Amino acid sequence: MKKPSSKIREEIAKLQDQLKAAETREAERIGRIALRAGLGEFEIDESELQAALEELAKRFRSGPTAQSSGQNGKGRGSTGAGQASANPAGEAPGSLGEA
Structure with missing residues (x-):
């Protein structure tokens, strides 16, 4: 049996919502990692980054x-990885010394 177009549109809308949520989660994860790596401290053009x-x-x-x-x-x-593990476990003097 074929689905009516309205059901297909509903499924597409649900999938688009799921995609948007997944992209948001991924962006937040990568953003957190980028900030921990210090990328937030640079004045860099978005296209260059x-x-x-x-x-x-x-x-x-x-x-x-x-x-x-x-x-x-x-x-x-x-x-x-060593730097990432050392900073959270330690007092993070390396990041303060660099700033």
Whole structure:
């Protein structure tokens, strides 16, 4: 049996709401991470920041083998994780010293 167009429109509206909610959650998550990384402190053009983030996305889209095989990527990841764990556990003097 075929659905009437009104039912399909209702489903589309529900899916659009779900998409909007998912995008909001993702944006908030990425925003929190960006702020913790210090991106909120820079005066940078939005298009320039977007281009940099697109480059970062390309790095992660290349797959797990590209991430784990490269020494540079692995070193950066472990350094970033170490800094992220050290700051919340410690008193965060590093961030105060840099400011």
